[in-house]
Every structure is written in structure tokens, then in C-alpha cells.
Amino acid sequence: xxxxxxxxxxxxxxxxxxxxxxxxxxxxxxxxxxxxxxxxxxxxxxxxxxxxxxxxxxxxxxxxxxxxxxxxxxxxxxxxxxxxxxxxxxxxxxxxxxxxxxxxxxxxxxxxxxxxxxxxxxxxxxxxxxxxxxxxxxxxxxxxxxxxxxxxxxxxxxxxxxxxxxxxxxxxxxxxxxxxxxxxxxxxxxxxxxxxxxxxxxxxxxxxxxxxxxxxxxxxxxxxxxxxxxxxxxxxxxxxxxxxxxxxxxxxxxxxxxxxxxxxxxxxxxxxxxxxxxxxxxxxxxxxxxxxxxxxxxxxxxxxxxxxxxxxxxxxxxxxxxxxxxxxxxxxxxxxxxxxxxxxxxxxxxxxxxxxxxxxxxxxxxxxxxxxxxxxxxxxxxxxxxxxxxxxxxxxxxxxxxxxxxxxxxxxxxxxxxxxxxxxxxxxxxxxxxxxxxxxxxxxxxxxxxxxxxxxxxxxxxxxxxxxxxxxxxxxxxxxxxxxxxxxxxxxxxxxxxxxxxxxxxxxxxxxxxxxxxxxxxxxxxxxxxxxxxxxxxxxxxxxxxxxxxxxxxxxxxxxxxxxxxxxxxxxxxxxxxxxxxxxxxxxxxxxxxxxxxxxxxxxxxxxxxxxx
Amino acid sequence: xxxxxxxxxxxxxxxxxxxxxxxxxxxxxxxxxxxxxxxxxxxxxxxxxxxxxxxxxxxxxxxxxxxxxxxxxxxxxxxxxxxxxxxxxxxxxxxxxxxxxxxxxxxxxxxxxxxxxxxxxxxxxxxxxxxxxxxxxxxxxxxxxxxxxxxxxxxxxxxxxxxxxxxxxxxxxxxxxxxxxxxxxxxxxxxxxxxxxxxxxxxxxxxxxxxxxxxxxxxxxxxxxxxxxxxxxxxxxxxxxxxxxxxxxxxxxxxxxxxxxxxxxxxxxxxxxxxxxxxxxxxxxxx
Ligand SMILES: Cc1ncc(C[n+]2csc(CCOP(=O)(O)OP(=O)(O)O)c2C)c(N)n1
Ligand code: SF4
Numbered sequence: 001x002x003x004x005x006x007x008x009x010x011x012x013x014x015x016x017x018x019x020x021x022x023x024x025x026x027x028x029x030x031x032x033x034x035x036x037x038x039x040x041x042x043x044x045x046x047x048x049x050x051x052x053x054x055x056x057x058x059x060x061x062x063x064x065x066x067x068x069x070x071x072x073x074x075x076x077x078x079x080x081x082x083x084x085x086x087x088x089x090x091x092x093x094x095x096x097x098x099x100x101x102x103x104x105x106x107x108x109x110x111x112x113x114x115x116x117x118x119x120x121x122x123x124x125x126x127x128x129x130x131x132x133x134x135x136x137x138x139x140x141x142x143x144x145x146x147x148x149x150x151x152x153x154x155x156x157x158x159x160x161x162x163x164x165x166x167x168x169x170x171x172x173x174x175x176x177x178x179x180x181x182x183x184x185x186x187x188x189x190x191x192x193x194x195x196x197x198x199x200x201x202x203x204x205x206x207x208x209x210x211x212x213x214x215x216x217x218x219x220x221x222x223x224x225x226x227x228x229x230x231x232x233x234x235x236x237x238x239x240x241x242x243x244x245x246x247x248x249x250x251x252x253x254x255x256x257x258x259x260x261x262x263x264x265x266x267x268x269x270x271x272x273x274x275x276x277x278x279x280x281x282x283x284x285x286x287x288x289x290x291x292x293x294x295x296x297x298x299x300x301x302x303x304x305x306x307x308x309x310x311x312x313x314x315x316x317x318x319x320x321x322x323x324x325x326x327x328x329x330x331x332x333x334x335x336x337x338x339x340x341x342x343x344x345x346x347x348x349x350x351x352x353x354x355x356x357x358x359x360x361x362x363x364x365x366x367x368x369x370x371x372x373x374x375x376x377x378x379x380x381x382x383x384x385x386x387x388x389x390x391x392x393x394x395x396x397x398x399x400x401x402x403x404x405x406x407x408x409x410x411x412x413x414x415x416x417x418x419x420x421x422x423x424x425x426x427x428x429x430x431x432x433x434x435x436x437x438x439x440x441x442x443x444x445x446x447x448x449x450x451x452x453x454x455x456x457x458x459x460x461x462x463x464x465x466x467x468x469x470x471x472x473x474x475x476x477x478x479x480x481x482x483x484x485x486x487x488x489x490x491x492x493x494x495x496x497x498x499x500x501x502x503x504x505x506x507x508x509x510x511x512x513x514x515x516x517x518x519x520x521x522x523x524x525x526x527x528x529x530x531x532x533x534x535x536x537x538x539x540x541x542x543x544x545x546x547x548x549x550x551x552x553x554x555x556x557x558x559x560x561x562x563x564x565x566x567x568x569x570x571x572x573x574x575x576x577x578x579x580x581x582x583x584x585x586x587x588x589x590x591x592x593x594x595x596x597x598x599x600x601x602x603x604x605x606x607x608x609x610x611x612x613x
Numbered sequence: 614x615x616x617x618x619x620x621x622x623x624x625x626x627x628x629x630x631x632x633x634x635x636x637x638x639x640x641x642x643x644x645x646x647x648x649x650x651x652x653x654x655x656x657x658x659x660x661x662x663x664x665x666x667x668x669x670x671x672x673x674x675x676x677x678x679x680x681x682x683x684x685x686x687x688x689x690x691x692x693x694x695x696x697x698x699x700x701x702x703x704x705x706x707x708x709x710x711x712x713x714x715x716x717x718x719x720x721x722x723x724x725x726x727x728x729x730x731x732x733x734x735x736x737x738x739x740x741x742x743x744x745x746x747x748x749x750x751x752x753x754x755x756x757x758x759x760x761x762x763x764x765x766x767x768x769x770x771x772x773x774x775x776x777x778x779x780x781x782x783x784x785x786x787x788x789x790x791x792x793x794x795x796x797x798x799x800x801x802x803x804x805x806x807x808x809x810x811x812x813x814x815x816x817x818x819x820x821x822x823x824x825x826x827x828x829x830x831x832x833x834x835x836x837x838x839x840x841x842x843x844x845x846x847x848x849x850x851x852x853x854x855x856x857x858x859x860x861x862x863x864x865x866x867x868x869x870x871x872x873x874x875x876x877x878x879x880x881x882x883x884x885x886x887x888x889x890x891x892x893x894x895x896x897x898x899x900x
Pocket of ligand 2: 627628629631632633634663664733737738811812813814815
């Protein structure tokens with residue numbers, strides 16, 4: 001008898017060429033269309049035995065906040081994945097594999113784990129059908145609706161026609177049939193879905209979606225993981241939406257082009273990762289000084305330098321804060337969820353135009369590249385506020401007029417009667433450079449104050465930070481951006497154990513909401529930061545701005561996202577031991593590599609994934 | 614035809630008396646007046662350098678950006694509103710040194726804009742260091758025993774990178790220079806006008822008399838044909854006793870804007886309504 005759970009996990013592991021992303025996506029999408037909540041995280045790494053890739057998918061009849069950390073079902077597309085993860089499959093689970101590729105013995109897995117090996121060649125007559133056949137066996141064993149996959153097969157190969165669709169459908173049915181005959185139904189099952197076909201996306205597409213909703217018409221970029229999928233997603237919609245996408249010679253050009261387009265009145269955005277953002281640095285200040293509204297997405301990956309190109313980290317906060325010389329208004333947003341990727345991108349465009357300054361959106365690989373279901377976003381009444389844009393300027397128009405809010409009405413090039421020059425040199429209200437012949441200290445002071453004043457007004461309109469969970473909890477988990485959901489789920493887990501925690505996860509990072517954050521922190525009993533970096537960048541920012549110190553710290557900088565149990569375990573320890581001295585702990589993921597793994601003895605076999613830099 | 618004075622900015626140039634950049638400014642004002650392009654429809658984008666101060670001295674819209682980055686800003690602006698006449702200006706350090714990567718790629722992109730380089734073969738604003746076009750063995754503030762590197766050849770570089778209008782002028786001959794600029798602005802595509810624009814303060818070698826002795830006009834040679842790429846390349850390398858100025862090369866090729874799908878309607882991006890995406894259809898694709 002299958003025990004009906006409310007959720008389960010499936011990992012699909014193999015090497016880069018095995019088509020994991022597409023098999024994993026098909027599975028995730030079939031589940032999201034069948035009324036389940038889905039969270040999938042694709043862990044791909046560089047140059048390890050053929051480039052090891054593993055798509056972790058978790059589905060549930062309730063919202064699933066993370067990829068989960070238990071392994072119920074493993075689809076092992078190669079022997080390596082089986083060796084890494086076979087032993088981690090929990091009792092009641094199963095391993096699906098192709099017997100033409102490798103043999104598996106029961107002593108290689110734990111007790112009560114089924115080995116479901118498909119003779120793919122004999123079954124489907126073509127090794128290319130391996131993934132489809134294994135999906136069939138998986139769906140059969142899990143008791144999920146096969147029609148969702150059949151529908152996806154038809155969609156995916158629609159352009160190629162019946163000649164491709166038919167054998168795929170057959171292979172899928174053969175896989176199902178094989179499992180029906182040769183395997184027991186899976187013991188770990190989820191109840192029926194709720195019938196809703198939920199959208200499934202990642203952070204990058206949601207930022208792209210938000211940008212299109214906000215009326216972005218220009219996206220310039222230079223490819224860099226994990227921002228490239230934003231470029232790819234946007235390019236896919238360029239023709240339909242009239243977006244211009246420009247691949248540039250480098251990131252310096254990417255931001256400067258966006259600034260040029262924004263200067264003439266186009267809503268413009270660029271996107272990159274930390275290395276590319278480092279190249280953009282000088283132009284961030286250019287946008288600040290010329291008061292050009294531009295949106296810059298920084299999808300962080302493991303650093304420093306080229307770092308971990310395909311891995312996640314929250315290591316660039318100080319780069320974002322400090323980018324470019326001098327002082328100027330900037331906004332840093334850190335969306336925490338898919339919905340926020342969409343909403344905050346729209347908000348970002350509005351803030352950029354209302355306050356005529358650069359807006360930086362910080363995400364990371366974990367948020368940018370995940371696949372998650374969400375319950376829709378507001379697409380009917382998208383708030384668009386272009387700020388002070390003048391169509392017909394009055395006599396005596398001054399581009400950089402000193403106003404009470406510091407915002408100077410903007411007339412775009414091409415407007416009669418408002419001709420002016422915009423300069424990166426310090427300038428007066430007319431835009432006339434004051435740096436060369438006559439440096440004018442009072443004018444400099446006035447213009448600095450005019451620009452910086454914008455921040456005071458901007459700060460007032462940011463939504464207040466809030467604590468999730470019980471206000472009087474014994475421990476507050478403190479973080480920013482992508483670690484939000486793992487903290488929320490940890491809070492739930494702890495509650496089930498009778499422990500009380502809550503979450504303070506910031507998303508508006510700059511200008512810093514000093515008063516509100518201070519007030520919230522002062523109301524906390526105990527605090528523990530959860531950050532995917534080495535030095536605790538948010539903690540340092542909080543201390544810098546509020547004078548308050550978060551007490552304890554959990555950190556991760558191995559490139560993999562936090563696992564639920566890692567956060568729960570450390571929070572429990574803190575809650576139970578109530579340490580007087582600050583505790584700084586770091587955790588690491590187990591990717592199944594032996595501690596003495598040697599890349600010299602195990603050379604890479606055509607690791608396409610490593611070419612994701 | 615508009616009056617030249619309509620293009621004269623409020624601020625008087627702060628260049629050293631005799632600086633070649635005066636002639637470049639005058640020629641550009643004359644070219645715009647002759648073409649009768651209203652000042653509010655012109656955007657002059659520059660980088661940083663003495664020469665890059667030009668937007669401050671001309672009555673038109675201007676963007677005085679970062680050192681070396683005029684071309685990407687100008688490109689973004691032109692792609693954002695292709696109804697504008699976009700002109701990038703700057704120095705040899707700005708365009709052929711720190712910004713040369715953008716120069717190479719802008720040439721092959723063929724966006725319809727004009728790039729005027731005030732090539733004084735020295736870094737003026739930073740008081741006289743060697744520039745990418747400083748000739749070999751020349752002593753400058755940063756090369757007291759002479760430069761070791763060869764000079765970069767802007768005309769040959771532009772030609773090899775695909776620029777569709779390549780010219781060189783001399784700011785000692787403003788009428789000729791204005792005609793080259795006029796042709797560049799009228800040309801549909803990326804046009805380079807490299808200008809010998811003497812720095813009277815820091816370049817004591819490449820002076821007005823030095824150029825006057827050497828320059829000759831390609832137009833005066835009946836045999837010369839600016840449609841002939843090989844000939845243009847050959848002339849690009851002529852340097853020494855005789856140095857050619859004039860139009861080296863001109864070819865018609867579709868511009869970037871002509872082929873960019875987002876501009877098929879002909880309406881500039883900046884003029885298109887913001888709300889155009891069918892969000893419900895996009896949302897469907899996530900399902
Ligand atoms: C990133 C950066 N590096 C260096 C400088 C300093 N700098 C200003 S102008 C200039 C060179 C100027 O030479 P050129 O572009 O030939 O113009 P000119 O002054 O000769 O007209 C330099 C190096 C700067 N402004 N920005
Ligand atoms: S330093 Fe040279 S380039 Fe600069 S203004 Fe003086 S003469 Fe002109």
C-alpha cells in the first residue's frame with residue numbers, strides 16, 4: 001500500500017549531455033500542470049567526470065518552498081549519479097536507470113529501495129529514447145497523470161512533426177508499461193493535485209517578465225552565467241513584444257548603451273553577474289551623475305574573480321553598495337521570491353524614472369535559475385510611473401533644476417526649447433560643467449545636495465520591512481534575497497518541533513531602512529543570520545547602518561544553496577543552547593564526491609557544462 | 614540653410630588659443646547649418662578629454678560621458694531614438710586607446726551615426742602623455758626616451774572593421790573638413806571622420822606647419838575612387854612626406870537600424886507606447 005504523503009522529491013542526475021534540464025523540466029512542468037506545487041533546482045558543475053548535473057525536484061499538494069533535502073526517487077542517467085546518490089534514496093523510494101548503461105545491485109542502495117532498470121534498447125529500439133522511457137516508468141511508479149507528459153511531448157516536438165512525436169509517445173508508454181509489469185507502485189506518493197495549472201518559472205524569466213510589463217524596450221548585455229538565461233528569455237520574446245535586445249562587446253558597453261537608450265527616453269535594462277558588474281562599475285556612477293534612469297540586474301555567482309561560474313552565492317552586496325567612485329543616489333533591490341522578481345522589477349523601473357538614478361537588482365543563481373510554481377502575478381493593472389517627464393518645457397528650462405525633492409523635470413533630446421548638455425563632470429542646474437575653468441564650491445555643494453536629497457524622498461516610499469511569523473518568537477532568522485524561502489520553511493519545521501522562530505528577510509537594501517530595521521531588530525529575543533557568503537555582508541551592513549549586531553550566524557559559501565535541515569539544525573542548536581557568545585557556523589553540501597576525489601585520476605569526459613562561464 | 618550662429622553654445626570654448634579643436638567645432642557647426650538640422654534634433658555624445666568638451670560648446674543636446682565610452686552611449690541613444698542625428702566626438706586617447714574596443718565593434722555594427730575624432734596624437738587634458746596615435750620614437754611626457762610602440766592607424770582600422778564612410782580631415786582647412794562632416798552626417802551608416810587637430814600646447818611635433826607641408830586631398834587625384842576598398846587601404850598606409858586627407862572610402866550597406874526587428878515599424882523606440890506586451894499571453898507560456 002502506498003502511503004500518501006503531501007510531497008515527494010525526484011532527482012534526475014547524469015552528465016551534461018544527457019538532456020537533464022529538458023527531462024527535469026518536462027517532469028516539473030507535468031507536475032505543475034497536474035495541480036502540484038513544484039520547486040526544482042538544477043545543480044550543475046564544471047569538469048567533474050563528464051560534468052555532473054543533478055536536477056532536484058520537489059512536488060507537493062501544498063506550497064513547497066525549497067528543493068527539499070530528502071531523496072525519494074532517483075533517475076540515474078549514468079553510473080556516476082547512481083554511485084553518488086544511490087545510498088541516499090530513502091526507504092520506500094526507487095532508482096530508475098537504463099540497464100544498457102550500467103548494472104546496479106541491491107547492496108548499492110539502502111533497504112526497501114526498488115531498483116527499476118529499463119532495457120531501453122530492447123524496449124524502445126533507440127538509446128535516444130532513454131529519458132522519455134525513464135520518465136514513463138517514473139510517472140507510472142509515482143501514480144501521476146501520464147497525460148500531462150504526453151501533452152508536453154506533443155508540444156515539445158510540434159515543429160518536428162508526427163515522425164518524432166510518435167516514437168517518443170511510444171517510448172513513454174513502453175516505459176510506463178515496463179514499470180507496471182516489473183515494478184511495485186512507489187510507496188511514497190502524493191495525494192491528487194488541486195487541478196490548477198500553475199505557472200512555472202525561474203527568477204530570470206520573472207525579471208524579464210516584469211521588465212516587459214514595465215515597458216522595457218531595450219536590453220543590452222554580454223553573456224555571463226547566471227544572467228545569460230535572462231538574455232535568452234528576453235530574446236525569445238523580443239519579436240513578440242518589440243523589445244530590442246543588444247548583445248554587446250563587453251559589459252562596459254552594455255551599461256553605457258542602456259544609459260544612452262535611457263537618456264533618450266527608453267526604459268532600458270542590462271543584466272550580468274559579478275564580474276560583468278565589476279566592469280560596469282564606472283558607468284553606474286555615470287548614471288548617478290547624469291541622473292539617467294537605468295535598471296541593472298546582478299545575478300550573483302560564486303566569487304571571487306571567475307569563481308564558481310555555475311554556482312550560487314550572496315557575495316556581491318558590498319560590490320553593489322560600493323560600485324563606482326564618489327557618492328550618488330542608487331537603489332539596491334533584492335527580490336526574495338518569483339513574484340517579487342516580477343513586482344520589484346516593475347517597481348525598479350518606476351523608481352529609476354521617478355528618481356532618475358540607477359536601480360540595481362540583486363539576485364543569485366539559486367533564485368535566477370530555479371524552476372518554481374507560483375500563483376500568478378498582477379498583469380492587469382501594472383503600475384507605471386515615469387516620473388517628471390516634460391513634453392513641453394517652459395521658458396527658462398533647466399535640466400538639473402534644484403527642486404525640493406531634488407528631482408529635476410526631464411526633457412528628452414529631440415524636445416524643442418530644452419536643449420542642454422548632460423555631463424559626467426560636475427555641472428550646474430543648466431548642465432554646464434563647473435569642474436574645468438571655474439570650480440565653484442558653493443555650486444558643487446548645492447548640486448551634491450540636490451542629487452543626494454532624492455534619496456531621502458525615495459526612502460520614504462519604500463515598503464516597510466516586516467517580520468514573517470510570530471512577533472514574539474525566541475529566535476529571528478535574518479537574511480536577504482534568495483534565502484527567504486528556506487528560512488520560512490525552517491521556521492515551519494521548528495514550529496512542528498515546538499520551537500518558535502520567525503524571519504526577517506530584507507528585500508530593499510539601499511537606501512537602508514535604518515529606523516524600521518532597528519525597531520524590528522530591537523524587538524527580537526535572539527537573532528541568527530543566514531547568508532550564502534563568508535563574511536556576513538548583510539550583517540555588516542546592518543551594523544554599519546543601525547549600530548546593531550546580529551548575534552549568531554550561519555553561512556554557506558560552497559556554491560550550493562542552503563539545505564533545509566542545515567538551517568533547522570543550527571537554529572535548533574541555538575534555540576536549545578542559547579549561547580552567550582556569538583556562534584558563527586558554516587555548512588557544506590554533500591555532493592557525493594569522495595573526500596579524496598582527484599580530477600587528475602578522474603578526468604572530465606566532454607563536460608559541456610563547464611562551458612557555461 | 615540655417616545660420617551657423619544657431620549652433621553656437623552659451624559657453625565659450627576653454628581650449629588653449631590655437632587648439633585644433635576650434636576648427637573642428639566650427640566645421641561641425643557649419644556642416645549642421647548647411648544640412649539645416651534643428652539643434653534640438655541633434656545629440657552630440659562625447660567621452661573625456663579636451664576634445665570631449667565639445668558638446669558643452671555647441672548648441673544642441675549633448676551627453677558628456679565617461680572617458681572612452683562615447684560610442685556605446687551614442688549607439689544606445691541612436692537605437693533608442695533613431696530620429697535624432699547622433700554625433701560622437703572625442704580624442705584619439707578616448708577613441709583609439711581606452712575606447713578602442715567599442716570603436717572596433719561600432720564600425721562593424723554600422724549604426725547610422727557620425728564619429729569625429731580630434732586626433733592630436735597626444736593626451737591633451739592629462740598634459741601630454743603618449744597616445745595610441747603618437748608616432749614611434751616620439752618623446753612625450755610619459756616617454757622621455759621616445760615611444761616604443763607603433764602608432765595605431767585609425768583609417769586602416771576603421772576600414773578593416775567595416776566602417777562604411779571613412780574620412781580624414783585637417784582642422785587647418787575648415788571648409789574641406791565641414792564638407793567631410795556633412796558627407797558623414799548625410800551618409801546612412803557609421804561614418805568616421807578622423808581629424809588632424811593639433812594640440813598646440815603638448816604636441817610640438819605634429820603642428821599646423823608640419824601638416825600643411827604634408828597633407829594633400831584625395832579628391833585632387835583624378836584616379837582616386839572612394840568606392841575602391843583596396844585603394845583606400847593602400848592610401849590609409851601612406852604616411853611621411855605626403856599624407857592624404859579627404860574621403861578614403863564610402864559604401865552603402867544596410868544599417869543596424871534597417872535590420873533590427875524592433876524598428877521594423879519605423880517608429881523610434883522612445884516614441885513607442887510603453888504598454889505593448891501581451892502579458893496574458895506571456896503568462897500562458899509559463900504554464
Ligand atoms: C577611466 C579614466 N582613465 C583616465 C582618465 C584621465 N583622462 C582624462 S582625458 C584623458 C586622455 C585625453 O586624451 P584624448 O582622449 O586624446 O583627448 P585630448 O585631451 O587630447 O583632446 C585621460 C587619460 C579618465 N578621465 N578616466
Ligand atoms: S592642451 Fe592641447 S588639446 Fe587641450 S586645449 Fe590645449 S591645445 Fe587643445
